Amino acid sequence: MAVPILKQGAFLIASIQSALTDTDLVQLRDALVGQVGSYRSRGVIVDVTALDVLDSFASRTLRDLAHMVRLRGAETVIVGIQPEVAFTMVRLGLTLEGVATALDLEEGLFYLNEKLRSTQQTTQ
Amino acid sequence: MHEVKDLKSPLAPSQVTSESTATILRELVTHLRENRTQLRQEWAHRITEAKLLTAMSADEIFTEATAVYDQYVEALETGTFEALQAYARNLSERIIPRGVETHEVVGIVLLLRDVLARSLFAKYQGDFGKLNRILDAYEPAANRIANTVAVGFVQERERIIREQQEAIRELSTPVLQVRERLLILPIIGVIDPQRARQLTEQLLRGIRTNRAKVVVIDITGVAAMDSQIANHLVQTVEASRLLGATVIVTGLSPEIAQTLVNIGVDLGKMNTVGDLQGGIEGAERLLGYKVVPIGDNTKNA
Numbered sequence: 001m002a003v004p005i006l007k008q009g010a011f012l013i014a015s016i017q018s019a020l021t022d023t024d025l026v027q028l029r030d031a032l033v034g035q036v037g038s039y040r041s042r043g044v045i046v047d048v049t050a051l052d053v054l055d056s057f058a059s060r061t062l063r064d065l066a067h068m069v070r071l072r073g074a075e076t077v078i079v080g081i082q083p084e085v086a087f088t089m090v091r092l093g094l095t096l097e098g099v100a101t102a103l104d105l106e107e108g109l110f111y112l113n114e115k116l117r118s119t120q121q122t123t124q
Numbered sequence: 125m126h127e128v129k130d131l132k133s134p135l136a137p138s139q140v141t142s143e144s145t146a147t148i149l150r151e152l153v154t155h156l157r158e159n160r161t162q163l164r165q166e167w168a169h170r171i172t173e174a175k176l177l178t179a180m181s182a183d184e185i186f187t188e189a190t191a192v193y194d195q196y197v198e199a200l201e202t203g204t205f206e207a208l209q210a211y212a213r214n215l216s217e218r219i220i221p222r223g224v225e226t227h228e229v230v231g232i233v234l235l236l237r238d239v240l241a242r243s244l245f246a247k248y249q250g251d252f253g254k255l256n257r258i259l260d261a262y263e264p265a266a267n268r269i270a271n272t273v274a275v276g277f278v279q280e281r282e283r284i285i286r287e288q289q290e291a292i293r294e295l296s297t298p299v300l301q302v303r304e305r306l307l308i309l310p311i312i313g314v315i316d317p318q319r320a321r322q323l324t325e326q327l328l329r330g331i332r333t334n335r336a337k338v339v340v341i342d343i344t345g346v347a348a349m350d351s352q353i354a355n356h357l358v359q360t361v362e363a364s365r366l367l368g369a370t371v372i373v374t375g376l377s378p379e380i381a382q383t384l385v386n387i388g389v390d391l392g393k394m395n396t397v398g399d400l401q402g403g404i405e406g407a408e409r410l411l412g413y414k415v416v417p418i419g420d421n422t423k424n425a
Contacts, residue, residue, distance in 0.1 A: 086367050
């Protein structure tokens with residue numbers, strides 16, 4: 001199932017609504033990394049609230065996505081990881097190191113806005 | 125009673141006794157029924173004399189004694205212990221909250237056993253062979269009854285202890301909001317794996333429901349933790365980060381600090397501050413709060 005990608009100002013929002021296959025995940029990653037360039041986006045939010053499992057492949061793909069997006073000049077934040085999912089991930093050693101996370105979409109937007117403002121301030 | 129037992133073996137070989145155990149038991153039960161009032165009184169008297177069940181009044185002791193006596197006789201008669209077991213559990217449930225100890229319960233049941241044995245001695249003192257047969261039937265049943273009551277009491281006690289442990293656990297892991305989006309989790313006492321898991325669950329859930337951004341975990345009240353629990357703490361910190369919350373751990377004792385270093389925690393992942401005050405100040409900074417004394421504030425205004 002393809003994940004819709006919404007453009008919201010300077011950010012792209014991908015809201016995952018159901019369990020994804022590995023192929024879906026890779027497609028989502030490639031689509032987001034591509035669209036960051038075409039829309040000149042400054043940030044990407046991936047909302048995983050609906051997922052009750054995040055396995056090693058998904059974690060790695062999300063981490064790769066974040067790193068790739070950073071190389072393309074934007075920030076990524078993963079939002080909405082469920083408490084149970086978070087603890088399971090940590091137990092499996094999947095800690096999404098180097099990737100920003102936030103409680104929900106609102107927090108994610110707030111985080112990216114702050115980030116955007118601070119980079120604008122430093123460039124001014 | 126020991127003397128009697130020693131004498132018994134040559135006088136009463138088992139084949140003689142087994143032939144009429146049922147009739148003997150029936151006779152025994154009839155005897156106990158007939159002398160119910162007197163024996164019951166004697167028992168209640170001995171209980172008070174031995175200063176057992178001091179938490180209960182004489183009337184209460186007499187009422188309970190009557191009930192136990194009847195159950196006792198019934199168990200002897202029928203040879204089934206379920207009713208007695210249920211009664212023992214029910215009795216324990218009532219008397220444990222009043223501070224009745226295990227030795228008291230065992231003591232009163234053994235007293236009843238002795239009182240009844242004495243009455244049997246008195247009744248059959250003329251017929252030694254008969255006394256032996258009666259005691260052969262009585263002793264195993266009486267011992268089993270004593271056992272049943274004692275085990276029932278201890279089981280009930282253990283159940284209560286388990287319940288209380290559960291309650292203490294529930295109470296001992298509060299997740300408190302001190303400011304908008306700031307939680308504190310004070311941990312006091314020994315952390316075992318089960319409590320550690322519960323702490324993590326409550327914290328992660330608390331982060332979600334309170335929309336927390338910063339969490340201060342204060343472990344001043346934890347004297348020591350083993351590497352397994354320390355690892356769990358680190359995992360909790362990382363899981364909280366996945367939910368978008370920053371964790372500040374405060375009040376690490378020197379021993380815990382050593383444990384954390386020994387297991388090789390990546391200190392870049394863990395934010396630690398000396399004490400709870402420092403932790404809360406740090407959290408306020410992260411959240412953009414500034415605490416100003418009222419005096420200064422009015423001067424500025």
